[in-house]
Every structure is written in C-alpha cells, then in structure tokens.
Amino acid sequence: MNHRALAFLATIALGCGGSDDVSVTVDAADPDAVLIDAAIDAGPDLDSTAACTSPDSCAWIDDELRTVVAVLAGAQPTPAGNTLVRRASSVERAAVRTYLRGELERLGLTVIERNYGSGTNLVVHLAPTTGPDTGPPLVVGGHFDSVPQSPAAADNATGTAVAVVAAGYLASRPRTVPIEIVLFDQEEVGLIGSGAYVAALQGAPIHSMHNFDMISFDGDGDRAVELWSPTPALEALYRTHATGRGLVIQPVTFTRSDHQSFLERSLPAVGVSEEFVGNDHTAHYHQPTDTLDKIDFAYLGAVTRLGLAVIEDDAN
Amino acid sequence: MRGVIVALAIIATGCPAAAPSRTTALVDPAVRDPNGSRGRLARELEAEVRASYQRPTLDAAAAAAIIDPAVGLVAIGVGPSDVAVGLAPTARWPVAKVGNQAAQVVSRALEVYVAADESLGWAFDEASLELPVCGRTASIPLRVFQVYARDADRWTLIAEHVAYPQSMGRWLDAAVGPDGMKLPEAIERQPEAQEARATLAMAIAPDGERASTWDASADALAVWPDPLQELRGIATRVGPSLASSLEATTLGIEGLRLALGPSRRTAVASATLAARATRADGTGERTVDLRLRATFVLEQVRDRDGWRVRAAMVSVPITAGALVGRTVGITASTPHDGAVAVTCPQ
Numbered sequence: 001m002n003h004r005a006l007a008f009l010a011t012i013a014l015g016c017g018g019s020d021d022v023s024v025t026v027d028a029a030d031p032d033a034v035l036i037d038a039a040i041d042a043g044p045d046l047d048s049t050a051a052c053t054s055p056d057s058c059a060w061i062d063d064e065l066r067t068v069v070a071v072l073a074g075a076q077p078t079p080a081g082n083t084l085v086r087r088a089s090s091v092e093r094a095a096v097r098t099y100l101r102g103e104l105e106r107l108g109l110t111v112i113e114r115n116y117g118s119g120t121n122l123v124v125h126l127a128p129t130t131g132p133d134t135g136p137p138l139v140v141g142g143h144f145d146s147v148p149q150s151p152a153a154a155d156n157a158t159g160t161a162v163a164v165v166a167a168g169y170l171a172s173r174p175r176t177v178p179i180e181i182v183l184f185d186q187e188e189v190g191l192i193g194s195g196a197y198v199a200a201l202q203g204a205p206i207h208s209m210h211n212f213d214m215i216s217f218d219g220d221g222d223r224a225v226e227l228w229s230p231t232p233a234l235e236a237l238y239r240t241h242a243t244g245r246g247l248v249i250q251p252v253t254f255t256r257s258d259h260q261s262f263l264e265r266s267l268p269a270v271g272v273s274e275e276f277v278g279n280d281h282t283a284h285y286h287q288p289t290d291t292l293d294k295i296d297f298a299y300l301g302a303v304t305r306l307g308l309a310v311i312e313d314d315a316n
Numbered sequence: 317m318r319g320v321i322v323a324l325a326i327i328a329t330g331c332p333a334a335a336p337s338r339t340t341a342l343v344d345p346a347v348r349d350p351n352g353s354r355g356r357l358a359r360e361l362e363a364e365v366r367a368s369y370q371r372p373t374l375d376a377a378a379a380a381a382i383i384d385p386a387v388g389l390v391a392i393g394v395g396p397s398d399v400a401v402g403l404a405p406t407a408r409w410p411v412a413k414v415g416n417q418a419a420q421v422v423s424r425a426l427e428v429y430v431a432a433d434e435s436l437g438w439a440f441d442e443a444s445l446e447l448p449v450c451g452r453t454a455s456i457p458l459r460v461f462q463v464y465a466r467d468a469d470r471w472t473l474i475a476e477h478v479a480y481p482q483s484m485g486r487w488l489d490a491a492v493g494p495d496g497m498k499l500p501e502a503i504e505r506q507p508e509a510q511e512a513r514a515t516l517a518m519a520i521a522p523d524g525e526r527a528s529t530w531d532a533s534a535d536a537l538a539v540w541p542d543p544l545q546e547l548r549g550i551a552t553r554v555g556p557s558l559a560s561s562l563e564a565t566t567l568g569i570e571g572l573r574l575a576l577g578p579s580r581r582t583a584v585a586s587a588t589l590a591a592r593a594t595r596a597d598g599t600g601e602r603t604v605d606l607r608l609r610a611t612f613v614l615e616q617v618r619d620r621d622g623w624r625v626r627a628a629m630v631s632v633p634i635t636a637g638a639l640v641g642r643t644v645g646i647t648a649s650t651p652h653d654g655a656v657a658v659t660c661p662q
Contacts, residue, residue, distance in 0.1 A: 038489035117384035117504050118578040148468040190579050238451035
C-alpha cells in the first residue's frame with residue numbers, strides 16, 4: 001500500500017467515530033498504522049427480506065443501507081475480510097463489484113456482469129410476476145464508482161445502497177413489468193456505464209428510469225428530496241408517495257448524473273438526490289472527508305422507502 | 317457526479333504546408349503549462365514511460381482491466397514475429413543482452429501528449445538500445461511509441477510499438493512480399509468504435525480525405541517508416557501521405573484491434589496494413605505486396621461530428637540479426653530469447 005492509500009485509510013477510519021459498529025485504534029508510535037476493529041455485519045437474512053409487504057414494514061432496509069454504505073466507504077470490511085479504500089481505479093472497481101455481487105447473491109438474486117470495454121455494470125433482472133418478460137424494463141440505478149480522492153460515502157455509496165435494497169425488496173413484490181436494477185460503473189468519468197447500458201438498448205424503449213445519487217444530508221431539516229429533471233408522470237408519482245411521509249418534493253433541472261444518459265435518448269428518467277441544486281447538500285462532496293459518519297441514515301432510510309414505494313407503484 | 321471537463325480544441329487552419337521536420341519543438345499544451353492539470357499528468361506520464369523502459373515485459377492484465385479485454389494489450393516489436401496480442405511480450409527489445417551483458421534502453425527525445433479529456437496519453441521517443449560489444453558501447457536507434465490509459469490516478473500502458481526506422485527506397489527494392497504476422501481482428505463492440513474504424517480507413521486510404529480525418533493541431537503526429545518522415549502539425553494533412561511514402565497504389569487496413577479509451581471519446585488502434593507498391597527494376601516494373609504495422613491514437617472532436625487521428629506510427633519489421641549487422645557492423649548469431657552472441661576481433 002502506498003503512502004497515499006495509507007493516508008486515505010487513516011482518513012476514512014478516523015472519520016468513523018459516529019458509527020456504532022466500528023471502532024478505530026491508532027498506534028501512537030505509528031499514526032499511519034490504523035487498525036479497524038469492526039463487527040462484520042452480514043446484513044439481513046433472506047427470510048426477513050421476503051417477509052416485507054411494504055417498504056414501511058421492512059426493518060431490514062435500515063440495516064442493509066448501513067452495511068452497504070459502511071463497506072463501500074471502507075469503514076467496515078467486506079465479508080471476505082477486505083477493506084475497500086476507494087472505488088476509482090479499475091482494480092478498485094473490480095473489488096467493489098466482487099463485494100456487490102456477493103451482497104446481491106446473498107439476497108438470493110442472480111447478477112449479470114455486463115462488460116462494455118473500460119468497465120462493467122452489474123445488472124439484476126427481475127421478470128414480471130405476471131405476464132411475459134418481454135416488455136420495456138423499469139430501470140433502477142445508482143453508480144458505485146467514486147472520484148479518486150474520496151471514500152465517497154455520500155457520492156455514491158448511498159445511491160448504490162438504495163439500489164441494492166431495491167433489488168432485495170422488489171424481488172419478492174408483485175410487478176407487471178420487468179425491473180432491472182443496474183449498479184453503474186464509471187459515472188464519475190463521464191456517465192460511461194449508463195451510456196453503455198443505454199447504447200445496448202439499441203433504441204428499445206424502457207418503462208422508466210429511477211437514478212439514486214447522493215442521499216446523505218438534510219442540513220436544514222426540511223425533509224426535501226430533489227428530483228432531477230423528472231418527467232411529469234414520474235414527478236407526480238413521487239409527489240403522491242411523499243405525501244404522508246413528511247417528505248417534500250423539489251423538482252429541478254439537473255442532468256449531470258446517470259439519468260442523463262437516458263434523457264439524451266428521450267427515455268423517461270428521473271434523478272433522486274438530496275438538495276444538490278438547492279444548496280443543502282453535503283459539504284464533503286468529492287472530498288476525502290466524505291465518510292460514513294457524515295451520512296444521515298434517517299434521511300437515507302426515508303428517501304429509500306419513498307423510492308421503493310414509487311417504484312413498486314410504477315411497476316404495476 | 318461527474319466533473320465538468322472543458323476541452324480546448326486548438327485547430328490550426330490555413331497554414332502553409334510545412335516540411336516534415338525532426339526538430340520541431342514539443343508544443344503540447346501540457347508541457348507549456350507544467351503547473352496545470354494536464355501538465356501534471358504529462359509529468360507523470362513521462363516518468364512512467366522512462367520507468368517502463370527498464371521493465372523486461374508489459375502487464376497485459378492491467379491493460380485488459382482498463383480497455384476492452386477482447387482487444388487487450390497489443391505490443392509490436394522490431395522483428396517480424398514480435399507481435400503480442402492480449403499477452404505480455406516475451407521480449408520487448410530486439411536484443412536483450414550480448415553474451416552475458418545486458419543491453420539498455422535510453423530515452424533520447426521523449427515527447428509526451430495528453431488527450432483533451434485526459435483519458436489517454438501517448439509518447440513518442442527516439443531511443444537508443446545500447447549494447448556492450450567488444451569493449452565498447454554500440455547504439456541502435458529505435459522508435460518507441462506507447463499509448464496509456466488513465467486509470468484513476470495512474471497511467472496504464474495499453475499499446476506499445478517499437479521499430480527501427482528504415483529507408484523506404486532501399487526497403488522497397490528488397491521487398492518480395494508481406495513480412496511478419498497479420499494482427500487478428502478485434503474491434504470493441506460499440507458504435508463509437510465502428511465510427512473510429514471508418515475514420516481510420518479513410519485517413520490512410522491513398523485517395524482518402526485527410527483534411528477531415530487527421531488532426532492538424534500543433535501536437536498532431538504521424539511517423540512513417542522512413543527515418544526522415546516524422547510529420548507534425550498541419551503536415552499530417554499536407555505532407556507526404558503514407559501511401560505516397562510507399563509509392564503504393566493501394567493501402568488499407570488488413571488486421572485491426574481497436575479499443576475505446578475510458579472516456580469513449582478516445583481510441584487506440586493497432587493494425588497491420590496491406591499495401592501494393594509498384595517498383596521499377598532492370599526489366600520494367602514489378603508490383604510487390606507489403607505488410608506494415610501501425611499504431612494510432614484517435615480522438616473525438618468536441619462540438620463536431622467525428623473522429624480525428626491524433627497520432628500514428630507505422631513501421632516495417634527487421635530481424636534482430638539483420639538489425640545488429642546493419643547498425644553495429646558485426647555479424648551476430650541469430651538471437652535466441654533476445655541474447656546475441658558475437659565474436660570480437662582479436
């Protein structure tokens with residue numbers, strides 16, 4: 001491990017004081033030598049995911065969100081015992097894919113790796129529970145890569161965790177359209193993974209696309225959820241399900257995330273985020289300090305449940 | 317969220333034809349602004365290129381992780397059979413050692429370039445392969461062209477092309493047919509890759525439209541097999557074409573391996589090219605079929621529709637034995653694993 005990587009590891013670990021699951025020891029004689037003593041949280045079991053009948057009745061969602069964000073941000077080792085430091089280089093992203101694939105398979109899902117040259121998207125395809133598996137898919141996405149200089153807990157371990165939870169939840173729910181949960185690669189270097197996914201559609205339509213990117217912060221406590229460049233129909237769905245959850249929908253025009261790849265092809269899409277345009281977003285965006293302890297898990301859990309309710313409605 | 321990358325396209329137009337030059341100053345903006353982001357990337361690339369010369373082989377697995385693994389690393393060496401595809405080359409240099417003394421590769425005129433979107437970098441060098449021979453150091457001039465992809469915070473080599481420049485008149489007179497192996501075809505299965513391929517075919521065709529296919533910015537580069545033909549800037553469009561440098565009536569892509577760069581706005585292509593040249597001999601004219609090896613860097617032009625060739629190096633092979641005989645002036649045994657045995661005069 002080079003010096004820079006050690007520095008990152010120290011930053012990540014030292015920033016984890018807010019986590020209940022992780023303790024950090026720094027050797028006074030060698031401050032670079034940081035030991036992480038983390039209880040390995042294996043996440044929810046399959047029985048608990050199958051028992052959910054609505055997002056609001058699923059306690060496992062919170063555990064899974066925390067586990068995935070903690071592992072991706074390097075605050076908790078993977079089940080194989082590896083600590084992820086970043087998610088930028090090809091080697092790092094391959095390690096992340098290994099973890100995510102294992103996590104999805106542990107939820108009983110089949111994962112398809114779609115290599116497109118410089119990267120690989122992970123795809124879970126859920127066939128409709130009624131009717132043929134031939135219609136345009138509803139796509140749920142979140143990018144798992146990061147910028148090089150950040151552990152990227154907010155951007156976008158949170159959105160990746162939402163997508164993983166969505167896969168686990170939706171797999172046991174009725175649906176009349178196919179659903180594809182896509183963990184996109186290489187968003188940070190130009191929406192490459194989502195661009196490759198859309199290109200592979202070869203002009204075929206989709207039902208809709210829900211992109212989750214940065215759901216970590218609500219500094220002013222207004223419970224606002226930003227919708228990036230939503231179609232009117234998708235905005236209406238989110239407004240409907242936000243009612244009664246205490247969440248406030250804030251539609252804005254913003255395209256610099258994976259939903260842009262779909263909008264460019266005139267495919268219906270929406271980005272779901274904290275108030276990035278509204279300027280109530282994490283101060284640690286693309287910084288080494290974007291660590292687990294900065295994540296507002298209550299906000300993440302609420303937005304995740306909103307997303308799941310919307311997607312379940314949209315899929316029927 | 318992706319960062320906003322602002323690309324500056326510097327396009328030279330309307331300039332008078334420039335004669336091919338070996339002494340044109342390096343004008344890549346990265347070098348002009350050493351403190352800028354691209355300047356830092358260029359310095360890292362330069363260090364990586366120099367370090368790479370000391371390595372006995374290349375990392376094919378690293379290349380396959382950053383570009384389409386179906387295309388993979390392509391390493392073209394000096395000899396007719398020195399072509400490695402998707403695998404580490406067994407020998408990068410025509411001579412690895414003389415007797416039991418190791419040869420060394422020394423950079424003499426390294427130039428580094430960084431793509432506008434910083435996803436690819438490439439380097440051209442006139443290097444010396446220095447051989448310890450009979451109590452002195454003999455030097456073999458080599459051209460080295462390398463292409464790297466940016467992988468987060470490091471450069472990863474994805475293509476290498478090493479060649480000995482040869483006078484084309486003499487080489488053509490001796491040519492009797494295609495020499496060296498043909499590259500097996502592999503083109504990344506993306507629409508952009510097919511577009512890049514079409515641009516490349518047009519760029520090298522004898523009747524191709526060079527104005528729309530070759531970059532003409534100050535750091536455009538085209539290196540033909542002849543030692544006198546290194547074209548820079550606008551000369552890539554108005555200087556001697558590859559076909560004319562070979563006096564070829566036909567010239568086309570024979571085997572192509574083309575992968576997009578990480579941003580998909582850049583591409584690297586390694587190819588064998590097929591040409592037919594007409595040569596005069598004592599009894600009239602004869603036609604000869606030729607095979608050349610080539611490495612290209614292409615870049616998509618922002619705000620325009622299409623690809624441009626940013627850099628190219630084309631070469632013809634020579635066996636290590638012939639190379640040592642020609643450049644060092646001694647008769648060398650047929651190299652085995654890069655090791656040459658020589659008999660020094662008493």
